[in-house]
Amino acid sequence: MNKMVSLILGLSFLTAGLKAHPVSYKGAVSVMSMNQANMSDQWIHYSLTPRFSVGVRSIRLTEGSQDSWSHLSQFGLLVKRWNYDNFQANIYTFGGIGAHTYQDRNGFAALGGAKADIESRKYLFSQTYEALLQSKAKDFHRYTTRAGIAPYIADYDQLHTWLMVEYQFKPGYQRQHDVLPLLRFFYKNVLWEVGSSIKGEWLANFMVHF
Amino acid sequence: MKLLKSLFVTFLICLPSLTFAGDLVVTISGMVCAFCAQGIEKKFKTEDSVKEIKVDLDQKKISLKLKDGKQLEDKRIIELVTDSGFNVKKIER
Numbered sequence: 001m002n003k004m005v006s007l008i009l010g011l012s013f014l015t016a017g018l019k020a021h022p023v024s025y026k027g028a029v030s031v032m033s034m035n036q037a038n039m040s041d042q043w044i045h046y047s048l049t050p051r052f053s054v055g056v057r058s059i060r061l062t063e064g065s066q067d068s069w070s071h072l073s074q075f076g077l078l079v080k081r082w083n084y085d086n087f088q089a090n091i092y093t094f095g096g097i098g099a100h101t102y103q104d105r106n107g108f109a110a111l112g113g114a115k116a117d118i119e120s121r122k123y124l125f126s127q128t129y130e131a132l133l134q135s136k137a138k139d140f141h142r143y144t145t146r147a148g149i150a151p152y153i154a155d156y157d158q159l160h161t162w163l164m165v166e167y168q169f170k171p172g173y174q175r176q177h178d179v180l181p182l183l184r185f186f187y188k189n190v191l192w193e194v195g196s197s198i199k200g201e202w203l204a205n206f207m208v209h210f
Numbered sequence: 211m212k213l214l215k216s217l218f219v220t221f222l223i224c225l226p227s228l229t230f231a232g233d234l235v236v237t238i239s240g241m242v243c244a245f246c247a248q249g250i251e252k253k254f255k256t257e258d259s260v261k262e263i264k265v266d267l268d269q270k271k272i273s274l275k276l277k278d279g280k281q282l283e284d285k286r287i288i289e290l291v292t293d294s295g296f297n298v299k300k301i302e303r
Contacts, residue, residue, distance in 0.1 A: 050294065083297045
């Protein structure tokens with residue numbers, strides 16, 4: 001048990017936001033939209049099994065006044081899950097290939113990453129690392145750490161609320177560090193988040209499972 | 211009067227179980243998030259034999275009411291829960 005928690009926390013430092021599990025229940029279609037001032041990230045994934053999913057992903061990165069767009073085919077893999085009575089922990093990996101556009105030039109893009117999370121009904125902690133390699137623009141690396149607490153324990157059919165804070169480290173980018181306090185809500189199969197960086201830039205995320 | 215009060219309180223306490231008396235109760239490990247547990251409800255609702263499902267996150271249990279004359283084997287229950295990403299701990303009939 002202690003070994004497992006240490007492993008999750010250790011992987012934390014290897015490894016975005018939302019409940020962006022790349023894999024859901026068998027047959028689920030997951031639609032995710034994560035939006036910040038300097039980045040937007042849209043996913044549509046289909047879970048072939050509870051451990052493996054395929055999908056498409058579109059990423060906008062803004063650096064200065066320049067946007068780069070990447071469109072990728074992506075897989076998601078649940079590497080390991082621990083189901084316990086009062087918590088669940090997971091390790092995921094994902095990767096994809098596609099194309100990108102930057103300053104009217106087209107090139108190849110590839111993406112890979114890993115995510116580790118541990119969650120109870122009261123607390124949540126997750127770490128994600130992802131790298132987006134772009135042939136005509138500079139590569140993007142992001143380390144995301146997120147911690148959350150539920151101010152009340154809601155029943156299954158009630159509105160769930162979480163208070164969270166997210167830290168993003170993007171080496172090589174103008175804005176290398178971002179701290180984002182945010183609120184997460186979910187009700188049935190719909191989840192949404194709103195927040196702002198401490199510099200006042202907005203964040204809005206949305207996710208639904210069909 | 212005291213007896214009536216006691217009967218009324220007893221009725222209120224028993225009301226939830228009177229409104230949903232499941233034929234099957236399945237204890238599930240890892241079921242800590244209502245958003246993720248939607249998959250369990252969806253999976254069982256598509257099962258022909260299932261009339262009604264109730265998810266209890268506090269007890270980590272689901273209660274199933276079956277349609278008249280229908281059965282649901284343990285093997286199938288385990289398969290549905292596993293496909294939802296969780297593990298079955300106990301099945302009570």
